[in-house]
Amino acid sequence: MDTKDQSVPAAAPLQGGVLAGPVELLSVAWKLFRENWKTLMPIVMVPLLATAIGRILSVADVSVLPVVGGFLVFIAGVFTIFMQIALTDSVRQISNGSAVALSTKAQYKVGFRLFWPFVWLVILQVLVFLGSSILFIIPAIVMGVYTSMYSLSLIIDGKRGWSAFTESYTLVRGRWWGTLGRLVSIGLVSAACYLVGVGLSFLLELLFGLPLKSSGAGALSAVVGDLIGIFVWPLAAIYTYKLYESLKASRLPNIETKTFRRWLITFLVIGILTPFLVLGIGLPILLSNMNTTGSTYEFSTMTVQP
Numbered sequence: 001m002d003t004k005d006q007s008v009p010a011a012a013p014l015q016g017g018v019l020a021g022p023v024e025l026l027s028v029a030w031k032l033f034r035e036n037w038k039t040l041m042p043i044v045m046v047p048l049l050a051t052a053i054g055r056i057l058s059v060a061d062v063s064v065l066p067v068v069g070g071f072l073v074f075i076a077g078v079f080t081i082f083m084q085i086a087l088t089d090s091v092r093q094i095s096n097g098s099a100v101a102l103s104t105k106a107q108y109k110v111g112f113r114l115f116w117p118f119v120w121l122v123i124l125q126v127l128v129f130l131g132s133s134i135l136f137i138i139p140a141i142v143m144g145v146y147t148s149m150y151s152l153s154l155i156i157d158g159k160r161g162w163s164a165f166t167e168s169y170t171l172v173r174g175r176w177w178g179t180l181g182r183l184v185s186i187g188l189v190s191a192a193c194y195l196v197g198v199g200l201s202f203l204l205e206l207l208f209g210l211p212l213k214s215s216g217a218g219a220l221s222a223v224v225g226d227l228i229g230i231f232v233w234p235l236a237a238i239y240t241y242k243l244y245e246s247l248k249a250s251r252l253p254n255i256e257t258k259t260f261r262r263w264l265i266t267f268l269v270i271g272i273l274t275p276f277l278v279l280g281i282g283l284p285i286l287l288s289n290m291n292t293t294g295s296t297y298e299f300s301t302m303t304v305q306p
Helices: 022-058 064-095 104-113 115-133 138-146 150-157 162-172 176-208 215-249 258-303
Strands: none
Touching (some): 022 064, 022 176, 022 215, 064 104, 064 150, 064 215, 104 115, 115 138, 115 162, 115 258, 138 162, 138 176, 138 258, 150 162, 150 215, 162 215, 176 215
16 A cells, blocks of 8 residues: 555535435535545546457457457456445545545455455345245345345445345335435436436447447447446445445334344245256256157158158
């Protein structure tokens, strides 16, 4: 870590006891982003620029370059996980006014340290989502909102495994609709930013004379999206961190978690078994259809012979 001091302004604290509204969260996030973009954007640029370069190489005419581009996109995808952790921890330090000599290299070390615990939580959430989505989409949405703060529970408070999910649940409990509304709000803001990128890429395609459905136009649109992400990722990270901070400040007391844990385990088991159930049911049907098709073909062949 660099030894040179760097003055980073602390964000204004959100009001405790009441969950901050989306406008307040967005206002605080924008203020903090404007004051600290030079610190936050380099963290985001590492994987996003690598992804953009990989996309450009993937449409090159030289045979080996698409392979290199695809490999670079894959590596950038892995580094995106490091980036998410590093970015969230950076926002924590900046928000608390403790970001002295905060460097991109030092923050990525935090990402490396928490990589596997983070990946493990992602796997658990995917399995829980898969299990809960079997019972139509509503349970999946409910569980998705209740577990939406698991990554911050890990990065900010060191909660791992089930503890990260139950911590998220206790924060969201009693404010499920409010949390959903605030998450949808930042999602809409992010979508609006990417729509601007779509319009910009369309203008660039016309300027360079690229056919709209060509691989070059697709790569250009993706690259513009990656560049827009350099702005969107830090803003969304600050917003989400501030939401997490507000949820903690207004947490309801004495939240019971045993029932939630049972549902988590139930959905996890269903999620693990689902691929086997689909394979067990779908494979016999597929084989039966193949046999039926083969028999029909043989019969039709026999009937046309003299």
